[in-house]
Amino acid sequence: MGTPVKDITLPDNAPKTLLLQKHADYIAAYGNKKDDYEYIMTEYLRMNGMYWGLTALSLAGQLDRMDKKEVISFAKSCQTEGGGVACSVGHDPHMLSTLSAVQILTLYDAVDNLNVETLVSWVAGLQQDDGSFSGDKWGEVDTRFSFCAVACLSLLGRLDAINVDKAVDFVLSCMNFDGGFGCRPGSESHSGQIYCCVGLLAITGYLHKINTDQLGWWLCERQLPSGGLNGRPEKLPDVCYSWWVLASMAAIGRLHWIDKDKLRAFMLACQDEETGGFADRPGDMVDPFHTLFGLAGLSLLGDESVQPVNPVYCMPENIIRRLNLSTTDDAENS
Amino acid sequence: MEDARGRRLFADLNHAFRKDPLIDEYDFLPVTEPQNNASPLLLVEHKLGLELWSVRLLFRYAYNRLMNWRDRNQASVFIDPQELIHLSRAVLMVNPDCYTAWNIRKELIENGDLPLADDLKLGQLILSKFPKSAETFIHRRWLFQRLVNQCLSSSNDSTASADGHQENGGALLCMDGIDIALGPEANALANGIRPEAAAAAVALGEGGRACAALPLESSRLLAENLHHELTVCDRAADSYASNYYAWTHRAWVVRYCFNCSLQVLLGELERTQTWTMKHVSDHSGFHYRQFLLSNLTKHAARLHRQYAKSLSGLVDAEHDFICDLVQSFPSHEALWYHRKFVFHLMMKSAKTYSSEAAATDRVINGELQALHDAVSKNDGQKRSRLESHSPHVLRQREMDAVQKTASQAKEPFQKTLARKYVEWLEKMFPSLKET
Numbered sequence A: 001m002g003t004p005v006k007d008i009t010l011p012d013n014a015p016k017t018l019l020l021q022k023h024a025d026y027i028a029a030y031g032n033k034k035d036d037y038e039y040i041m042t043e044y045l046r047m048n049g050m051y052w053g054l055t056a057l058s059l060a061g062q063l064d065r066m067d068k069k070e071v072i073s074f075a076k077s078c079q080t081e082g083g084g085v086a087c088s089v090g091h092d093p094h095m096l097s098t099l100s101a102v103q104i105l106t107l108y109d110a111v112d113n114l115n116v117e118t119l120v121s122w123v124a125g126l127q128q129d130d131g132s133f134s135g136d137k138w139g140e141v142d143t144r145f146s147f148c149a150v151a152c153l154s155l156l157g158r159l160d161a162i163n164v165d166k167a168v169d170f171v172l173s174c175m176n177f178d179g180g181f182g183c184r185p186g187s188e189s190h191s192g193q194i195y196c197c198v199g200l201l202a203i204t205g206y207l208h209k210i211n212t213d214q215l216g217w218w219l220c221e222r223q224l225p226s227g228g229l230n231g232r233p234e235k236l237p238d239v240c241y242s243w244w245v246l247a248s249m250a251a252i253g254r255l256h257w258i259d260k261d262k263l264r265a266f267m268l269a270c271q272d273e274e275t276g277g278f279a280d281r282p283g284d285m286v287d288p289f290h291t292l293f294g295l296a297g298l299s300l301l302g303d304e305s306v307q308p309v310n311p312v313y314c315m316p317e318n319i320i321r322r323l324n325l326s327t328t329d330d331a332e333n334s
Numbered sequence B: 001m002e003d004a005r006g007r008r009l010f011a012d013l014n015h016a017f018r019k020d021p022l023i024d025e026y027d028f029l030p031v032t033e034p035q036n037n038a039s040p041l042l043l044v045e046h047k048l049g050l051e052l053w054s055v056r057l058l059f060r061y062a063y064n065r066l067m068n069w070r071d072r073n074q075a076s077v078f079i080d081p082q083e084l085i086h087l088s089r090a091v092l093m094v095n096p097d098c099y100t101a102w103n104i105r106k107e108l109i110e111n112g113d114l115p116l117a118d119d120l121k122l123g124q125l126i127l128s129k130f131p132k133s134a135e136t137f138i139h140r141r142w143l144f145q146r147l148v149n150q151c152l153s154s155s156n157d158s159t160a161s162a163d164g165h166q167e168n169g170g171a172l173l174c175m176d177g178i179d180i181a182l183g184p185e186a187n188a189l190a191n192g193i194r195p196e197a198a199a200a201a202v203a204l205g206e207g208g209r210a211c212a213a214l215p216l217e218s219s220r221l222l223a224e225n226l227h228h229e230l231t232v233c234d235r236a237a238d239s240y241a242s243n244y245y246a247w248t249h250r251a252w253v254v255r256y257c258f259n260c261s262l263q264v265l266l267g268e269l270e271r272t273q274t275w276t277m278k279h280v281s282d283h284s285g286f287h288y289r290q291f292l293l294s295n296l297t298k299h300a301a302r303l304h305r306q307y308a309k310s311l312s313g314l315v316d317a318e319h320d321f322i323c324d325l326v327q328s329f330p331s332h333e334a335l336w337y338h339r340k341f342v343f344h345l346m347m348k349s350a351k352t353y354s355s356e357a358a359a360t361d362r363v364i365n366g367e368l369q370a371l372h373d374a375v376s377k378n379d380g381q382k383r384s385r386l387e388s389h390s391p392h393v394l395r396q397r398e399m400d401a402v403q404k405t406a407s408q409a410k411e412p413f414q415k416t417l418a419r420k421y422v423e424w425l426e427k428m429f430p431s432l433k434e435t
């Protein structure tokens, strides 16, 4: 019968309801079991990991289960003299961990614990002549870093510190013939990069520059018969890519092009009934990363037991509202 | 006690590299408990095996020692550069995305403590175990950028002309009109037969602008490693399907280090044809060809002048190639996506033709003239290409072919993909009227 579609089948006994409390318990306990080796092996993304866990807990409405003081002092201790934030104490500052730190402190309404002035100038200092951003002082350019810079500054209300028009131009120069975006001009379209580029355009009020039908089409072709979404053609479905595709579609107003019921079934099937948490695919090991994107995805799909999520910042909607940030073009500031 | 074992393992690892500096592959062996007195490190024919239980102890030791040194809040111990090189190597062999360890090596290179070539080798070794390690590729770009900048800074000092090739905040190397062999012959060059030739090539601009006094070491390194880098990408692409990092890195090398030289673009187009044929599910491989073709379209005139190739000839050949694959390997989404791109490129150049025809025979610019020349030369019969390649005719022909596939394919998914393609055609190129 020819080549079957690269996909998975959902096991009959896979979970069909959301096990919200289990996920909250899983995340709350995650930080405690500091197995030495695993702990230091993941130290290079500690700050990102804390953002995933804390946001997952906020979406479950249980942020208060974490030690706020401890979190804030950790984030604070990771800010370096130059203003950038490192993934962990002793590591080097990076754009990815800087955004995570700002997101975490925004959840707690406590950004003042950072030296915001030096942080803003560190981020702004990484903008290049062509409008792109490098991830740190070593110069690697990627549209992901453009998103990090813009999201971070916008959360701090300091977009004025960079050349927004140039940042937008660079992202648009990464648009491909299929409507998608890659990491640099001419790079293959990739759902994660698309999420970042669409997010940047949403924050800056330039969504109208997107070829919505073209991109929406490519994005909805990511849905496989199992209901899950993949990140690129002929890849397996995955909870994290499901989120990036779904959030991008939400940002460009094409959420209705997806079969929501099938996607929901796929995401629910990726839960671990015993340990709590989500995996990339049914039956795999769970982790905080996929747990956040599982919960956020279900929230976007309309699950009312999860707090509403903002598709662009991947943070609780009420926090984005509190900051008065808009992620649609029709806002006054566009 | 564990620390002492870790230190011993670290010494063993360093010893293995001293014994065999040509280790080119390594892996972790699924042995979870120490076996009596046998060493957990196995070295056979340049392949290194590390028993899994020892990897944990080794990493813990090397990581803690390195990060304690790095953490400037603590009263740091002094560690000499050689040990830092070894510690960071041990850390990265286990956890190559630990970017701070790569940064430590960047600083060691800047301080002159670590030869850049050693790091190119370490990265290659790590890619044998972790073919999609993002940070390893990022570090390689930094290494190449450094080499390129070293060559350029001296060339700018001596020749001052950076005409028009400004990008990424600095001048790019211009490698056109230079004799660089790609394909099988490239290996001879990459293996260092005549590195001076390639070094000179790097230093030459389009007009044969030579730059005197290159820092010999960096130009030699660049010459030796630039072509080899394409092979490094090949291997990474072989070991992990749709390897985004490997293919975007390859495009970066072509763009940044080769400045999209036509010869390199053409060589790569030829070189990746067989690869994509053998990897019909790999959209990244096909996208790379799209990258090459897109860049070639920017230089139609020069393509004709220097290589006697017509752009439309290349695009037509790619269309034949992809239509063949679509028929031979049904139900592959990656192939249908590539077909969309190629067809869109055909339509683009067809539209250029029609508008040219409408503007009488007046030559609008050199590129169009070259296109035109190439066309009239290559079309054996004098029958007007304008007719057979009009957007209207092209679209109809494509539509007929795909509809035939949609109705005749046995595989349901191939049918679906063909039907989607038809939908796409209708949407992208709605009811074209003949001009």
Ligand SMILES: [Zn+2]
Pocket (backbone or CB within 6 Å): A238, A239, A240, A241, A280, A290
């Ligand atoms: Zn995933």
